[in-house]
Amino acid sequence: MTKLDLEQFLPYRLNRLSAAVSREFQSVYGPHHDLTTPEWRVLATLGQFGESSAKEIGRHSSMHKTKVSRAVRALEMRRWLRRRESEEDRREEILTLTAQGRRAYKDIVPKALDFEQRILRDLGPKAPALLAALARLEDVLLR
Amino acid sequence: MTKLDLEQFLPYRLNRLSAAVSREFQSVYGPHHDLTTPEWRVLATLGQFGESSAKEIGRHSSMHKTKVSRAVRALEMRRWLRRRESEEDRREEILTLTAQGRRAYKDIVPKALDFEQRILRDLGPKAPALLAALARLEDVLLR
DNA sequence: AAACAATAGTTACGCATGTAACTATCTTTG
DNA sequence: CAAAGATAGTTACATGCGTAACTATTGTTT
Numbered sequence: 001m002t003k004l005d006l007e008q009f010l011p012y013r014l015n016r017l018s019a020a021v022s023r024e025f026q027s028v029y030g031p032h033h034d035l036t037t038p039e040w041r042v043l044a045t046l047g048q049f050g051e052s053s054a055k056e057i058g059r060h061s062s063m064h065k066t067k068v069s070r071a072v073r074a075l076e077m078r079r080w081l082r083r084r085e086s087e088e089d090r091r092e093e094i095l096t097l098t099a100q101g102r103r104a105y106k107d108i109v110p111k112a113l114d115f116e117q118r119i120l121r122d123l124g125p126k127a128p129a130l131l132a133a134l135a136r137l138e139d140v141l142l143r
Numbered sequence: 144m145t146k147l148d149l150e151q152f153l154p155y156r157l158n159r160l161s162a163a164v165s166r167e168f169q170s171v172y173g174p175h176h177d178l179t180t181p182e183w184r185v186l187a188t189l190g191q192f193g194e195s196s197a198k199e200i201g202r203h204s205s206m207h208k209t210k211v212s213r214a215v216r217a218l219e220m221r222r223w224l225r226r227r228e229s230e231e232d233r234r235e236e237i238l239t240l241t242a243q244g245r246r247a248y249k250d251i252v253p254k255a256l257d258f259e260q261r262i263l264r265d266l267g268p269k270a271p272a273l274l275a276a277l278a279r280l281e282d283v284l285l286r
Numbered sequence: 287a288a289a290c291a292a293t294a295g296t297t298a299c300g301c302a303t304g305t306a307a308c309t310a311t312c313t314t315t316g
Numbered sequence: 317c318a319a320a321g322a323t324a325g326t327t328a329c330a331t332g333c334g335t336a337a338c339t340a341t342t343g344t345t346t
Contacts, residue, residue: 002256003191003252004187004190004252004255004256005191006184006187006188006203007203009187009259010164010262010263011161011164011165011168011259012184012204013281014157014161014164015161015164015165016285017157017277017280017281017284017285018154018158018160018161020284021153021154021157022154022157024284025154044147044152045149047147048146048147048148048149060149061149062159109145109146109147110145112147112152113145115154116152116153116154119153119283120153122279122283123276123279126275126276126279127276129269129275129276130272130273130276130280132269132272133266133269133270133272133276134156134157136265136266136267136269137160137164137265137266138156138159138160140262140265141160141163141167142159142160
């Protein structure tokens, strides 16, 4: 039987790394804004697309609809977004960032991009290869 | 302000990929053995090192001690491992796989390695670059 | 050696999450 | 056009997790 070394095992390594990156990244938006990851993703999606329904946010951010629902409610209570009933389909609600929400978004985005750049800089010449490999894995595993 | 596209954002991509790989990998040991990820990690660690304390398992598998404690209890109830009091230090317990636990381990390991090889094969010539990049990131983020 | 600090492991608690059930609305079908 | 099915979103429930508190034991200090 071939041996298995857990610390070298790809699913384990990916999982641990992803957790570490998320943890580090939390310290980008955590201290100033106290956001959870689902809240950050809703903010990022709305910031990027302007207005969306919860359904669309779920699609763009790979989040379960209950997660989206709860994150939306949290951001609404913080007055970072507004909901308004859609006129074509009264089941869905159109979500938009408030001025306050847009301010937070614009404050976080550069820090997020900095964080990403810092990681890519750490990787040096290995960075493009990592991105290409991730893209390939996404193709295989997520499409 | 530079734009941020969530779907291209590294922490998001890593997180989603890690979740997808974990999910796929679950289908390797899930159907036959119905293991959770923490249980799999305890099994893998004990299979690899023979006997360990819960503390050591936590170190080798990056799991919080409560997670280890619960996974150990689950495997014990399934009679896949035994615990015995250490003689040098009666606070700690030495854990070892039972014959049944070793059988399960030996059944899963080849499937796990197959799974890993399948992913690396999908990556083709990109595989070594991915592994090198992961190693580099581990160095930066986890040491 | 007594007192205090540190450590291995367990458990109570609170929080986050997914499943399933539910409401309200829209779409399809007969 | 009425009935059945599909869909957007919310919520009750169960489960899994980390923090902090706890027990039992070991190590350290004086």
